[in-house]
Amino acid sequence: MSPESMHAKIAGTLRDRIVAGTLSVGGPLPSEAQLVEEFNTSRGTVRQALAALRNEGLIEGRQGQSPVVRCAPMGQPFETFLSFTAWAEQLGHRPGQRTLEIARRGASEATAAALGLDPGDHVVDVLRLRLIDDRPVMLERSSFVLDLGMLLFQFDLDAGSIYTGLTARGADLATATHTIDAISAPAADAVLLEIEAGGPLLRERRTATTREGRPVEYADDRYRPDRVTFTIANARTQRLAVVRDMFDPGGNPWP
Numbered sequence: 001m002s003p004e005s006m007h008a009k010i011a012g013t014l015r016d017r018i019v020a021g022t023l024s025v026g027g028p029l030p031s032e033a034q035l036v037e038e039f040n041t042s043r044g045t046v047r048q049a050l051a052a053l054r055n056e057g058l059i060e061g062r063q064g065q066s067p068v069v070r071c072a073p074m075g076q077p078f079e080t081f082l083s084f085t086a087w088a089e090q091l092g093h094r095p096g097q098r099t100l101e102i103a104r105r106g107a108s109e110a111t112a113a114a115l116g117l118d119p120g121d122h123v124v125d126v127l128r129l130r131l132i133d134d135r136p137v138m139l140e141r142s143s144f145v146l147d148l149g150m151l152l153f154q155f156d157l158d159a160g161s162i163y164t165g166l167t168a169r170g171a172d173l174a175t176a177t178h179t180i181d182a183i184s185a186p187a188a189d190a191v192l193l194e195i196e197a198g199g200p201l202l203r204e205r206r207t208a209t210t211r212e213g214r215p216v217e218y219a220d221d222r223y224r225p226d227r228v229t230f231t232i233a234n235a236r237t238q239r240l241a242v243v244r245d246m247f248d249p250g251g252n253p254w255p
Contacts, residue, residue, distance in 0.1 A: 006041050010049035018058055018069055028066045029059060084130050084138065085161035096131035097140075099157040100192075104149070111143040114207050114218035124149025128157065129192050136193050137227050142219040172210040173217075179205045183222070193224055200225055
């Protein structure tokens, strides 16, 4: 095996152990010497693998020291990435939500285009404020096709993850596409997120589809950038993963 293939194999193995929890967040990785012995390779190849994981934001620590696991890749499985609740709990924090609106109404032009509907076709719109440890983090706007959206009236949206409630009722949520950009906070959003109007927000627009490719949800989620960031991590042998990172109001990793 070439050195390039070997360092990719080492990085992939360690990445899998982090995802599985075998190497826990805050805990150390094996030392360079231990990895050299385990994989029967050179110290330089091990360092290349560790550098790749550092670049992905999964580990931290200087060369020559045993690195520490910084975070586990989020978004795998699919439900974990889509579920704000699962993401927060995975990081050891208390998620919360307040449903501000749920209504059946005609689809906007943007929603209709994303869901393959005609403008004015009925959808179910949901507006929720998402919290971490009682602090506002994200404003969630979702529009569901009518047959799926009507399921939302069957359970308490403030009890936790919408996706958990939907999948428990047989909803087919298989894939999603995500577009991430930055916008200025409209006045109404600023009040709910407790920031100044016109301040920056990270926006994630998402279209979720069934296994057969039918669009069933269009979402427009808006995050406070001082409390959440997105990290995009990829490798030749891994699927692309978009990772949400949580920060405190001072811009430091959330304790």
